[in-house]
Amino acid sequence: MREMTLAVAPETLNAALYHDVGVYARERVSVFARAWHLYTHESLMKETGSYVAETIAGYPIIAVRGDDGTIRAFHNVCRHRAGPLAQDGEGRCDKALTCKYHGWKYALDGRLMSARDFGPAAGFNAREFSLVPLACGVWRGFVFVNIERDATPLDVALAPFTDRAATFPFEKFRFAMRRTHDIACNWKTYVENYLEGYHIPVIHPTLASQIETQVYEVEMAPPLVFYRAPPLQDSTVAGLWAWLWPTLGANIYADGVMMERMWPMGPERTRLDYLYFFAPEVTQDRVKYTVETSEITTGEDIRMCEAVQRNLDAGVYATGRLSPKHEMGVAWFQAEVKAALGNLVLSV
Numbered sequence: 001m002r003e004m005t006l007a008v009a010p011e012t013l014n015a016a017l018y019h020d021v022g023v024y025a026r027e028r029v030s031v032f033a034r035a036w037h038l039y040t041h042e043s044l045m046k047e048t049g050s051y052v053a054e055t056i057a058g059y060p061i062i063a064v065r066g067d068d069g070t071i072r073a074f075h076n077v078c079r080h081r082a083g084p085l086a087q088d089g090e091g092r093c094d095k096a097l098t099c100k101y102h103g104w105k106y107a108l109d110g111r112l113m114s115a116r117d118f119g120p121a122a123g124f125n126a127r128e129f130s131l132v133p134l135a136c137g138v139w140r141g142f143v144f145v146n147i148e149r150d151a152t153p154l155d156v157a158l159a160p161f162t163d164r165a166a167t168f169p170f171e172k173f174r175f176a177m178r179r180t181h182d183i184a185c186n187w188k189t190y191v192e193n194y195l196e197g198y199h200i201p202v203i204h205p206t207l208a209s210q211i212e213t214q215v216y217e218v219e220m221a222p223p224l225v226f227y228r229a230p231p232l233q234d235s236t237v238a239g240l241w242a243w244l245w246p247t248l249g250a251n252i253y254a255d256g257v258m259m260e261r262m263w264p265m266g267p268e269r270t271r272l273d274y275l276y277f278f279a280p281e282v283t284q285d286r287v288k289y290t291v292e293t294s295e296i297t298t299g300e301d302i303r304m305c306e307a308v309q310r311n312l313d314a315g316v317y318a319t320g321r322l323s324p325k326h327e328m329g330v331a332w333f334q335a336e337v338k339a340a341l342g343n344l345v346l347s348v
Contacts, residue, residue: 032057185309
C-alpha cells in the first residue's frame with residue numbers, strides 16, 4: 001500500500017452543512033437512500049421468522065429470514081396506515097409479520113396475507129399491498145441493505161474490500177457484543193474524524209502507543225478508503241482499517257474485527273454501533289482488554305467531535321483547508337457529499 005497525497009490543500013465544506021435541517025433532509029434521500037449499509041449478521045437471524053428492525057437515517061427497516069432460508073429486507077411500514085411491524089430490535093415472529101397497529105399480516109416474503117376484519121372492498125387487491133422491499137445481500141456473514149432496489153450489486157460495491165480481506169477469516173469469527181454510543185454531532189463530523197489519522201498523535205495516546213503513527217498510510221479505492229499503520233509489539237490492533245461510503249468502518253484486530261456503523265439520528269445527532277466479532281479461541285480476558293482499549297479511543301473521539309460540532313455551530317468558522325498529506329480521505333468524502341447535495345451546497 002502506498003501513501004497518497006494531494007497536490008493542493010482543498011477547501012473544506014461550509015460549516016452550515018453540518019447543522020442545517022434542509023441539508024439533512026436532502027442527505028436522507030441523496031446519500032442514505034442510495035447506499036449499502038451494514039445491517040446485522042446472519043448468525044443473529046438463524047431461525048425462520050427471526051428478524052432485526054433498525055432505523056437508518058429516519059428510514060424504518062426490518063429484515064427477516066423466510067421459510068426458504070433467505071433473508072429479505074422491507075420498509076418497516078404497514079401498507080394500511082403506516083403502522084410498525086416490529087419495534088426496533090431483534091426478535092422472532094410466528095410465520096408472519098403482523099402490524100402492531102391494526103393487525104394486518106404479511107408473509108415472510110412480504111406478501112399481504114390478511115387485512116384483519118377489512119371485509120370486501122371495491123378496488124382493493126391484496127396483491128397490490130405487499131410490503132415495500134429493499135435490496136438485501138449477505139457478504140461473508142454480514143447482512144447489508146440498500147433502500148434503492150436497483151442499487152449497484154453488493155459484491156461490486158465491496159469488491160476492493162473483498163480483495164484486501166481475502167485471507168482474513170471473517171467466517172471464523174463469532175458475534176461477541178454490541179456497544180452503542182450517542183454523539184451530539186452531525187454524522188459528517190464523526191465520519192471525517194474517522195477518515196484521517198492526522199489527529200491520532202494529538203488526542204489518542206493509547207492508540208498512538210500501539211501503532212507507528214509516523215508511517216500511517218492511506219489508499220483510496222472508492223467507495224472504500226483503506227488505512228494502515230504497522231502495529232507495535234503486543235498491540236491489540238492489526239493496524240488496518242477500512243471505511244465504506246457513507247458510514248461503515250471495519251476495524252481489524254489481531255484476532256477479530258469490530259464493524260462500526262455511523263448512523264445519523266438527526267442534523268446534529270449520530271449513533272455509533274460497535275459490533276464486535278472474535279475467533280472462538282480468544283479468551284474473555286483478551287476480548288475485555290480489546291474492547292476496553294477501543295472504548296478509550298472512542299471516548300476521546302466523542303469528546304473531540306462534540307467540541308468540533310459546538311464550534312461549527314458557533315458562527316465563527318465557515319471553511320478551512322485540508323492537509324494534502326493526511327486528509328485525502330476527507331477530501332474525497334467531502335467531494336462525494338457535494339456531488340450528492342448538488343445545488344443545495346451553493347445555496348448554503
